[in-house]
Amino acid sequence: MKTKLTAVSFIALLLSGCSLAPGGHIPDSSSGGLFSDDTRNAYEQEFSETELMKLVDVYQISPMLLAEMQTQPSKPQLNDALEQARNNYDYTVGRGDILNITVWNHPELTIPAGSMRSAQEAGNWVHNDGTIFYPYIGEIEVAGKKVTEIRDLITKRLAKYIESPQVDVTVAAFRSQRVYVTGAVNQPGTVPVTNVPMTLIEAVNAAGGLSEAANWNRVTLTRDDRTLSFNLRELYQSGNTDQNIMLQTNDVVHVARNDDNKIFVLGEVRAPKSYMIGQSGTTLAEALADAGGWQEISADAAGIFVIRQPEPDSGKIAKVYQLNAENAVALVMAEQFELQQRDIVYVTAAPISRWNRVINQLLPSVTGLYSLGRFSDDISN
Numbered sequence: 001m002k003t004k005l006t007a008v009s010f011i012a013l014l015l016s017g018c019s020l021a022p023g024g025h026i027p028d029s030s031s032g033g034l035f036s037d038d039t040r041n042a043y044e045q046e047f048s049e050t051e052l053m054k055l056v057d058v059y060q061i062s063p064m065l066l067a068e069m070q071t072q073p074s075k076p077q078l079n080d081a082l083e084q085a086r087n088n089y090d091y092t093v094g095r096g097d098i099l100n101i102t103v104w105n106h107p108e109l110t111i112p113a114g115s116m117r118s119a120q121e122a123g124n125w126v127h128n129d130g131t132i133f134y135p136y137i138g139e140i141e142v143a144g145k146k147v148t149e150i151r152d153l154i155t156k157r158l159a160k161y162i163e164s165p166q167v168d169v170t171v172a173a174f175r176s177q178r179v180y181v182t183g184a185v186n187q188p189g190t191v192p193v194t195n196v197p198m199t200l201i202e203a204v205n206a207a208g209g210l211s212e213a214a215n216w217n218r219v220t221l222t223r224d225d226r227t228l229s230f231n232l233r234e235l236y237q238s239g240n241t242d243q244n245i246m247l248q249t250n251d252v253v254h255v256a257r258n259d260d261n262k263i264f265v266l267g268e269v270r271a272p273k274s275y276m277i278g279q280s281g282t283t284l285a286e287a288l289a290d291a292g293g294w295q296e297i298s299a300d301a302a303g304i305f306v307i308r309q310p311e312p313d314s315g316k317i318a319k320v321y322q323l324n325a326e327n328a329v330a331l332v333m334a335e336q337f338e339l340q341q342r343d344i345v346y347v348t349a350a351p352i353s354r355w356n357r358v359i360n361q362l363l364p365s366v367t368g369l370y371s372l373g374r375f376s377d378d379i380s381n
Contacts, residue, residue, distance in 0.1 A: 055316055061284075061306075061323040066336050079241035082199065086246065090146050091195040094176025095130055098123040099142070101154065104166040109135055109158075123172040136161045147171060147195075171195060177249035181207035184214035184255045198247050201235060210255060216279055218256035223248065233279070263339050265291040267347040268299035277341060284323065285334035287345050294325075294347045301325040303348035308340060 059065055093099065100123045103109040124132040130143025137157040142150050151169040158165040177193035186208030191198070200221065204210060216233035228245070232255075235243040247253070262274045263282065270292030275282070284306060288294065294301065304323040310316035321337070323330055339345070 055318075057310070057316055057319045059319070059321045061321050061330075061333055061337055063333065065321075066333060069338075070336075079244060082241060082244055082246060086197050089197040089246070090148075091171065091174075091193070093126060093142050093145055093147065093150065093171065095126050095128055095143050096175040097126045097171055098173040098175065099126065099132060099147075099150070100124075100170045100172040101134065102168040103158065103162070104168070106162060106165070126176070143176075179203055179247050179249065179251045179253065181253045182255070184211045184257045185209065186211050193247070193249050199244050200230060200247060200253060201232070201244055203247055203251075203253050204232070204255065213257045213259075215256045215258035215261045217261070220254045220256070221245065221247075222252040222254070223250075237280075261341050263287055263341070263343045263345060265345045265347075267345075268295045268349045269293065269347050270295065277339065282339050283335050284337040284339060284345065285331055287339055288334065288347075291345075295349075298349045299347050300349055304334075305344075305346045305348070306337070306339065307344040307346065309342060 101110070124134065126132055126142055131139045131141050133139055134154065137154065140150070140153060140157075145153075147169045151167050154169065155165055155167045158167065171194075174192045174194045178190040179193060179198070180190055181203050182188050185204060188207060191203050191206045198206075200219070204219075210216065210232070216236065217231050219230045219232050221228045221230065230243045230245070232243065234240040258276060261277045263277060264274050265287050266272045269288065272291060275287060275290050278286075284304075288304075294304070302324045304325050306321040306323070308319040308321070310319050323334055323337070325331060325334065
């Protein structure tokens with residue numbers, strides 16, 4: 001019942017374009033406006049005004065609140081597990097790889113590349129059965145072995161025919177293993193796994209880097225039947241290497257788009273609509289500026305609200321923050337107030353004498369937006 005109701009309320013909000021356009025206002029309970037009578041009555045029957053206020057946390061944006069909300073910048077952290085994985089990394093040869101085998105002082109056993117042939121063309125291709133053929137010693141099982149193991153194996157077998165053979169083995173072409181990078185990168189596709197250890201950030205860079213539509217905060221790694229989430233913003237801006245990991249063959253890295261990484265600026269502003277959150281974040285002052293500022297004639301500067309989705313399982317419907325911008329000093333606080341994904345900024349035209357009346361009229365649409373947002377997240381996941 002609640003999901004259906006909030007969806008209907010959201011649709012009613014979209015249809016009532018006059019309420020979002022300049023000159024609109026939050027009506028009192030006896031007038032029309034944002035919602036139809038049936039929708040408003042149904043919502044008010046479900047929650048009385050007193051009950052509704054118990055489900056909403058209301059805060060005044062003040063220097064004290066900003067000090068409480070301010071998070072200390074993350075200190076760069078060394079990922080010991082990642083460094084250990086780097087140090088222990090050794091490439092394993094697989095089917096499709098091409099090996100370059102050199103036996104010093106025995107040119108007859110080393111196929112020269114020459115000016116017309118690359119090392120890949122002149123090398124030894126690992127067949128589908130995981131073997132290569134080499135003079136004197138015949139077929140050798142190399143798939144699943146490291147190049148040092150292959151070198152020792154060839155050296156041991158050639159010793160029957162050559163005194164103290166000096167053998168070197170390298171991989172001329174890495175073709176057997178790869179990781180997949182999808183989503184909001186400039187060159188999505190496959191990235192070969194080589195003898196150089198590859199981490200999450202290196203795979204993203206190899207795929208052309210993040211596109212303008214990328215959501216830095218939502219990067220997922222799928223490995224077998226597990227999915228891990230990473231925040232590249234923490235890695236890029238704070239040097240937090242805990243958000244980096246060594247990749248393995250067949251890993252799938254997906255960078256989400258920032259389509260859902262947006263805020264909504266509504267009410268008595270010059271350009272009410274949704275706005276994307278920048279890669280470095282967006283403050284309340286920036287959101288109001290992007291919307292062209294509030295309407296000087298019709299807006300009540302004391303009634304600038306930020307409505308935020310509460311924490312899961314908190315038992316609350318929303319968090320509401322109010323900024324009184326009648327004093328220009330408040331704009332400094334607006335610049336320090338960091339917005340979060342799917343925040344709703346609302347500038348009202350009505351004098352703010354009772355917060356609960358305003359909240360009671362806004363929340364049907366807010367819960368509708370959050371319900372649709374959770375629905376879209378469930379689909380994407």
